[in-house]
Amino acid sequence: MNVVVVGGGLAAASAVAELREQGHSGDIVVVAEEPHPPYERPPLSKGLLLGSTEPDAALVHPRAWYDEQQVEVRAGTVATGLDLDRRRVLLGSEALPYDRLLLATGATPRHLPLGDASGAPVLHLRTLDDALALRERLTEGARVAIIGAGWIGLEVASAARQRGAEVTVLEAAALPLQRVLGDELATVFADLHREQGVDLRLGVRVAGIDHADGRVVVHVDGSEPVVADLLLVAVGVAPTDRLAAQAGLAVDDGILVDARLRTPDPHVLAAGDVANHDHPGLGIRVRVEHWDTAIHHGRHAARVMLGGDEPYTRLPYFFTDQYDLGMEYVGHVDARGYDGLVVRGDLSARRASVLWLRGDRVLAGMHLNDWDAIDPLRAVVGGPVTDAVRDPSVPLADLA
Ligand SMILES: Cc1cc2nc3c(=O)[nH]c(=O)nc-3n(C[C@H](O)[C@H](O)[C@H](O)COP(=O)(O)OP(=O)(O)OC[C@H]3O[C@@H](n4cnc5c(N)ncnc54)[C@H](O)[C@@H]3O)c2cc1C
CATH class of the missing domain: 3.50.50.60 (FAD/NAD(P)-binding domain)
Known part of the structure; x- marks a missing residue:
């Protein structure tokens, strides 16, 4: 064969x-x-x-x-x-x-149909060559605009800030990562980036892109345009x-x-x-x-x-690193959303574990900077919602 x-x-x-x-x-x-x-x-x-x-x-x-x-x-x-x-x-x-x-x-990567920006430094990030081109431009004092506050947009914002660039992030939703994480956890990421000096503009609509003097000009409904040395389009x-x-x-x-x-x-x-x-x-x-x-x-x-007949049952798993925040997420919250959230630890200190619930089922779990939590999270996600699961005073490790 x-x-x-x-x-x-x-x-x-x-x-x-x-x-x-x-x-x-x-x-x-x-x-x-x-x-x-x-x-x-x-x-x-x-x-x-x-x-x-x-x-x-x-x-x-x-x-x-x-x-x-x-x-x-x-x-x-x-x-x-x-x-x-x-x-x-x-x-x-x-x-x-x-x-x-x-x-x-x-x-x-999806592209935005936003007018003629040909010749302007507009980048997408998918390949090694894209990343090397982006890295060259992330210099001290460079002005970087990012459209899209999803995982890629936020990770690049984090790297750009750590390299001394000025960063503006433009996002249509009311919070970054809102659809994936819900309001409570999305707020953690919004606060993190603002504390790190990112100009995070939420609920904005980008109306068009053009360029002048080698810079990108991003037109935003209802406010002054954002002028940048580089624009990253990170819209999925x-x-x-x-x-x-x-x-x-x-x-x-x-x-x-x-x-x-x-x-x-x-x-x-x-x-x-x-x-x-x-x-x-x-x-x-x-x-x-x-x-x-x-x-x-x-x-x-x-x-x-090779002849195997097992279905694929592994739960989705994801991780991100931004500044000093590391997180891992396991499970899946679909379009029907969740009806309960249990937080163990302290979200504002960014050391916590979180469970998303719907009905009698644990849909997903995530930790922030608590690397020992991923195994207990995996053990709980997909299982039933018990009183112990709902009670944040019961340690996560005791639920497994
Ligand atoms: C910048 C970046 C950061 C990421 N960070 C994380 C993270 O922190 N955590 C996480 O869980 N996931 C992350 N991801 C997502 C993860 O990398 C992807 O889920 C993973 O790469 C998917 O692998 P794949 O092999 O399915 O597809 P790909 O990696 O997209 O590979 C597909 C390949 O197929 C090639 N191809 C397409 N069509 C053809 C054709 N007709 N002929 C020949 N070749 C073709 C493409 O050129 C490409 O090289 C990240 C992704 C990106 C872009």
Whole structure:
């Protein structure tokens, strides 16, 4: 059996490692658009911008690993089409045959249709090359504007402040991360950034972007424009699912796969940011844009290709580092929201653990700067809401 993986990110690199670890000895080819071997993206908005991490430290496997494991990485190569009937990946005029195909094409930053800013320093952050270009511009005294107070926008704001830049963040919602965390926890992040000197403007609508004298001018409804040396647009990503859609695979906010990450085509699976899958534990479809999911999806898809039949049940997990705040989050609060929040510890001191509840179920948990909390959180999330869960005087460790 020969396997082709289209992607070249973390999901792809995790899948090929699992294939070899499980003893698969057939050919493996990774078709990867970027010119680098697979690397991890979290450092791109953290250590790499701060200068504490160099690019090679982000590689998923050392460069020599691919030869040692006889995994062919076709870096700098775009898959242009899929011929599902003849089981071929098209690379321009070349056709690459497969017995099993994993689509791990990830996600692409959303752009704002905001007028002609061509020539202006407007950046997005997804790739290593994006991060290196951004790092060069994050200098002492530089004026940085960021549209979007999501994870990437806030992490870049943190790195930029630590490098001595003046930072303005423009966000349409009333609080940063409001949709993911709810008001109580979103306020913690708003306070943190304001204390660190970020000009955080909430509830604003960006009306357009243009440029003058090499600077970006961001027009904002109802107030003076923001003039900056650099603008980062960080308004989320869209799944890179066009290749699958063009081949006739079902796509709806990502490639639709079952709980085993399989498309209806028995030879084709999808993993990572691009996969929209049935999650038996959550009882809904999810598409998760997190590092941990890319690793475990990739490994899971590899086992399914080799005949495994387990559904993917791992709960979504996420982490962030901003200034001296580290946090980890496990679980999922869907569009129906939550009806209870239990805080253990002190949110204003930013050392706490938090549980989100709905009805009789613990939906999600998170800690702030309390690294021992993640295992007890994992033990509680997904389980029932008991009196002990609701009682913040009962230590988290006693709930597990
Ligand atoms: C700056 C940044 C910081 C992040 N920080 C965190 C964090 O702190 N915590 C966390 O949990 N998550 C974080 N994430 C999210 C995490 O990195 C992603 O969830 C993860 O990278 C997804 O991996 P993937 O392999 O599915 O997709 P990707 O990493 O997007 O890789 C997909 C690859 O496929 C390639 N590709 C696409 N189409 C084709 C084609 N037709 N032919 C060939 N190649 C193709 C793309 O060029 C890309 O290299 C961060 C993401 C970014 C961008």
